[in-house]
Amino acid sequence: MQPLDLIVIIAYLVGSAWLGLKLSGKQSNVKDYFLGSRELPWWAVCLSVVATETSALTVISVPAVAYLGNITFIQVAIGYLIGRIVVAFVLLPRYYRGEMTTAYAYLGQRFGRGMQSTASVAFILTRLLADGVRLFAAAIPVKVILDSYGLNLNFFAIIAILSLVTIAYTFFGGIKAVVWVDVAQMALYVVGGIIALIFITGNLEVNFWSEAADAGKTQFLDFASSPISAPYAFITAVVGGALLSTASHGADQIIVQRLLTTRTLRDAKKAVIGSAVIVFLQFALFLTVGLALWSYYERKSVEELGLERGDQIFPTFIVEGLPSGLSGLLLAGILASAMSTLSSSLSALASSTMSDLYEKFSTRPLSEVRALRLSRLFTLGWGVVFIGAGALFTGTDNPVVELGLSIAGLTYGGLLGAFFLGLWVPKARQNDAILGFAVAVALMTYLFLFERTLIGFTWYTAIGVVVTVGLGFLLSLRHRGAATPAPITTEVNAR
Structure with missing residues (x-):
């Protein structure tokens, strides 16, 4: 690493904060702060969605998946497209129909305040853990850089620096700042991945794809492995x-x-379905980088490379194998992917805390000015909590992308099951939904902690959905008539 690389990284951090503040505009109320006044173009939202879900996990861990195994991971992206089509035509119309601020406002309208708050709290806890993993993932390459300079900062200090920069533009700029910075950040890390692939292949004397194919690493579809484990x-x-x-x-x-x-709803549909196509291409890019690295490092194991974990392979190449300046650019791209997810989480946590919890349980009316000020304070508070959450994860034997998806799966099944229960079971009441959700989360937590090798993490959401809907349906049989939905009273139209 050269001083030029550090200059590039510092310039990126400063530039991100400046860009977010410059493009955010002024917010006069909570709708501006959390929804950007519903005036953002669909293509920017599409790219922001991709940047948000990508995080540092994709950039540093997906290459490790291919390096250590093969590219069957990309099959998940096929399912992603199917799932987003369901979201576009089943769930999004209900959100737009009630002009809702959060996803859980629908659960409040269908079941009641208790289910809305339960879902919101579950989202908050899961988001803290899952994004704690993402922050840790971003800190890995930064530590590689600093260690090369003899600067032995620990993970906590690195996480704190990344978080403070992200908090700054999210606190002042709201969702507009988050979306527009996401667009720039996505462009940065995708270009970085392409540049890395060009340099890797330029230093190879063999066709890495043919070499990987001979070793069975280009397998795309896996019909032979056990569908359970x-x-x-x-x-x-x-x-x-x-x-x-x-x-x-x-x-x-x-x-x-x-x-x-x-x-419009049509724009939202285009954004969510289009994001699946882009994610597929991203997975393909970074899996290909992993295969190229496997040839570049002459099939060496992680231990033979002198590394502690597979997630260090790509960051190590960036530091050691790229010219000065380009190393800094790619590492800035990794930071960009992490910061885009963190900024999105801060805004989402603040909006959910404000809309699903504070306003639902507070009897004190809020003026627009006070509500906006309180929303910013929630953003700041969650930023501080995120610093602590990121420090919880200091190591894992598996690629961190799998750990992050496993944690998300703890509550995703229960949340989605609650939505389906509300849509498909007219008799279901609030207590049925809450109990079904609680049992699903408890079961998934047990599987994650004690039976992780028994069932693959990709089944977590499916199991949670079945448990929530199944138990909720059985409990609903004790009711005679269909439930009467509560009136749609949301934060947007309440003001």
């Missing part, structure tokens, strides 16, 4: 990916909030 068996990956995508893009506020910033 193997996370990338075809049925597991596609079905699990579809349900995971339906939950993440239809029941997770971090994505739903973004989709609600578009001008």
Whole structure:
């Protein structure tokens, strides 16, 4: 690493904060702050959705998946497309019909305030853990850089610096700043991945794809592995990916909030379906980088490379194998992917806390000025909490992308199941939904903690959906008539 690389990285951090503040405009109320006044173009929202879900996990961990195994991971992206089509035509129309600010406002309208708050709290806890993993992932390459300079900062200090920069533009700029910075950040890390692939292949004397094919690493579809324990068996990956995508893009506020910033329902549909196509291409790019690295490092194992974990392979190449300046650019791209997810999480957590919790339980009316000020304080508070959450994860034997998806799966199934229960079971009441959701989350937590090798993480969401809907349906049989939905009273039209 050269001083020029550090200059590039510092310039990126400063530039991100400046760009977010410059493009955000002024906010006069909560609708401006959390929804951008519903005037953002669909293509920007589409790219923001991709940047948000990508994070540093994709950039540094997906190459490790291909390096250590093969490219069957990309089957998950097929399921992603199916899941987003379901979101576009089943869930999004209901959100737009009630002009809702959060995904969980529908659950409040269908079941009641208790279910809305339960879903919001579950989202908050899951988001803290999952994005704690993402922050840790971003800190890995930064530590590689600093160690090369003899600067032995720990992970906590690195996470704190990344978080503070992100908090700055999210605090002042709101969702507009988040979306427009996401667009720039996505462009940066995709260009970085392409540049890395060009340099890797330029230093190879063999055809890396042919070499990988001979070793069975270019296998795209996996029909042979066990669909129960193997996370990338075809049925597991596609079905699990579809349900995971339906939950993440239809029941997770971090994505739903973004989709609600578009001008029309049609724009939201284009944004969510288009994001699946882009994600497929991204997975293909970074899996190909992993295969090229496998040839570049002459099939060496992680231990033979002198590394502690597979997620360090790509960052190590960036530091050691690229010219000065380009190393800094690619590392800035990794930071960009992490910061885009963190900024989105901060905005989503603040909006959910404000809309689903504070305003539902507070009897004190809020003026527009006070509501906006309080929303910013929630953003700041969650930013501080994120710093602590990121420091919880200091190591894992598996690629961190799998850990992040596993944690998300703890509540995704229960959340999506609650939505389906409300749509498909007219007799279901609030207590039925809450109990079904609670049992699903408890079961998935047990599987994650004690039986992780028994069932592939791609099944987590499916199991949670079945448990929530199944138990909720059985409990609903004790009721005679269909439930009467509560009036749609949301934060947007209440003001």
